[in-house]
Amino acid sequence: MDSILGGGGDGDAIVIGGTLPLSGAYADTATYIEDGYRQWASDVNDDGGLLGREVDLVIEDDQSEASEGVSQLNRLITREGVDLLLGGYPGSTAAGQMQVADQNDMVYVSMGGHMASFEQGFEYAFGAPPLMGQWWYDGFFNWLEGQPESEWPETAAAIT
Numbered sequence: 001m002d003s004i005l006g007g008g009g010d011g012d013a014i015v016i017g018g019t020l021p022l023s024g025a026y027a028d029t030a031t032y033i034e035d036g037y038r039q040w041a042s043d044v045n046d047d048g049g050l051l052g053r054e055v056d057l058v059i060e061d062d063q064s065e066a067s068e069g070v071s072q073l074n075r076l077i078t079r080e081g082v083d084l085l086l087g088g089y090p091g092s093t094a095a096g097q098m099q100v101a102d103q104n105d106m107v108y109v110s111m112g113g114h115m116a117s118f119e120q121g122f123e124y125a126f127g128a129p130p131l132m133g134q135w136w137y138d139g140f141f142n143w144l145e146g147q148p149e150s151e152w153p154e155t156a157a158a159i160t
Contacts, residue, residue: 012053013053013054013055013056014049014050014051014053014054014055014056014083014084015056015057015058015080015081015082015083015084016041016055016056016057016058016082016083016084016085016086017057017058017059017060017073017076017077017080017082017084017085017086018037018058018059018060018073018076018085018086018087018088018097019059019060019061019062019068019069019072019073019076019088019093019097020033020034020059020060020061020062020088020089021061021062021063021064021065021069021089021090021093022034022059022061022062022063023061023063023064024063024064024065025064026064026089026090027064029089030089033089033111034059037057037059037086038057041055041056041057057086058076058080058082059086060072060075060076062088062093065093066092066093066095066096067096069088069093069096069097070093070096070097070099070100073085073088073097073100073101074100077100077104077106078104082106084106084107084109085097085101085106085107085108085109086108086109087108087109087110087111087127088110089111094110094111095120098110098120098122098124098125099120099122101122101124101125102122102123102124102125105124106124107124107126108122108124108125108126109126110125110126110127111127
């Protein structure tokens with residue numbers, strides 16, 4: 001955190017790193033997440049940066065493998081010297097990465113979907129949106145109410 005709050009050097013960019021499954025089983029969803037991360041960084045930089053400093057993103061492909069995501073996050077911290085960590089996807093990757101973040105006293109900003117990960121007592125990990133376990137049903141039922149009743153499903157299931 002010192003590098004972000006002024007100990008890192010005169011106006012250097014804040015480097016935010018993370019992994020996403022840009023290939024493999026979860027790649028389709030991960031491209032949307034990457035687009036969101038990059039749009040956020042662009043918006044922040046267009047508005048003068050974070051704490052007045054430009055934001056640089058480093059996003060590595062963990063190939064949809066949780067162990068690869070953990071290894072790459074370790075490398076981003078120890079070799080690349082990133083200042084902050086972006087949450088990985090899916091929750092199985094994020095859970096392992098949260099442990100790495102805590103071991104290195106690094107802030108880990110998760111997307112917030114994997115509630116069980118946040119119940120492990122990690123000090124440096126938090127979810128930016130509400131955790132999925134807290135709101136998924138609201139979104140579903142609000143959506144359902146907006147549909148014609150004739151199109152409502154006869155049955156529904158939730159896997160938690």
